[in-house]
Amino acid sequence: MKIKQYRTQFIKELSPFYDAYEAESFFYLILEDKHKLRQIDLALNHELNFSESDFVIWNSLLKQLKKEVPIQYLLGKTSFYGLDFEVNENVLIPRPETEELVEWIINENSIADKTKKLKILDIGTGSGCIAISLAKNLPNADVYALDVSKKALDTAKRNSVNNNVEVTFMLKNVLELEALKSNYDIIVSNPPYVRNLEKVEIKKNVLDYEPHLALFVEDNDALIFYRKIAEIGKVNLLENGQLYFEINQYLGKETSDLLEQMNFKNIELKKDIYDNDRMMKGNI
Structure with missing residues (x-):
């Protein structure tokens, strides 16, 4: 069967689960990943064909997509802030909103004096997307990252190697920490x-497949991680140190009030590209 014919069939079979645009995007992501062919290649050569072995691979992926398994997990990778990251069931799939958090930190800390060192800690690093992106774009920074999941850290370590940056990873449960052994200029967390x-x-593809450990908190103490990380920040942030959070869009005021009660200064709440309260910063 010609690839162009299969494309029509592929999109049609996914139509009960995804809109046509999303289904088409899946098709071209797989086409590039498995065959190194881009959309333009197919447009220029209508006679390209799939082999029998190709059909086995494609039909297996199609079956998983119908179960709403995230395409990123099926391909084992995703892009974040211009870099490639391995992702799997042990880590969250990085979101565009988190790229905005990374952009904010980079814009505020890209200094002309490259001899001045920054020390940055990412708490709950997951795939390592925040820590690695910061290390890549702030060459004057020493970056550290911790997570409670060894499997997540193993993934993050591979991502740091693949992106050719040095990040120091630590296996720790932040909720069990009283303080850290080192002090930092910046602490960032997407808890x-x-x-x-x-x-x-929450969509089925997130609820059924992404790690709940990295997603959910109890209703009666939704700010448990923010409180704990802010407490650590009070002890381990250097003078004029910065605390950055990605936050629950419904709890912007509550998170801001928490930092204010803990005597953080210059508290700033920012909206994301979808106009939701999503990022927060405070200074020690």
Whole structure:
């Protein structure tokens, strides 16, 4: 069968689960990953064919997509802030909103004096997307990252090697820490923040396949990680140190109030590209 014919069939079979644009994007992601062919290649050569062995691979992927397994997990990779990252069931798939958080930190800390060192800690690093992107774009920074999951850290370590940056990784449960052994100029975290009551808003591909450990918190203490990380920041941030968070869009005021009660200064709340309260910064 010609690839162009299969494309029509592929999109049609996914139509009960995804809109046509998304289904088409899946097709071209797989085409480039498995065959090194781009959309333009198919447009220029309508006679390209799939082999029998190709059909086995494509039909297997199609079956998984119908179960709403994330395409990133099926391909084992995704892009974030211009870099390639391995992703699997042990780590969250990086979101565009988190790229905005990384952009904010880079813009505020790209200094002309490259001899001045920055020390940065990413808490709950997952795939390592925040830590690695910062290390790549802030060459004057020493970057550290911790996570409670060894499997997540193993993934993050591979990502740091593949992106040719040096990050020091630590296996720790932040909720069990009183303080850290070192001090930092910047602490950043995208911790679990989705309340159980918000599960009804979560799509099946996230709810059924992404790690709940990295997503959800109890309804009665939704800011548990923010409180703990802010407490650590009070002890381990250097003078004028910066604390950055990605936050629950519904809890912007509550998170801001928490930092204010803990005497953080210059608290700033920023919206994401979807106009949701999503990022917060405070200074020690």
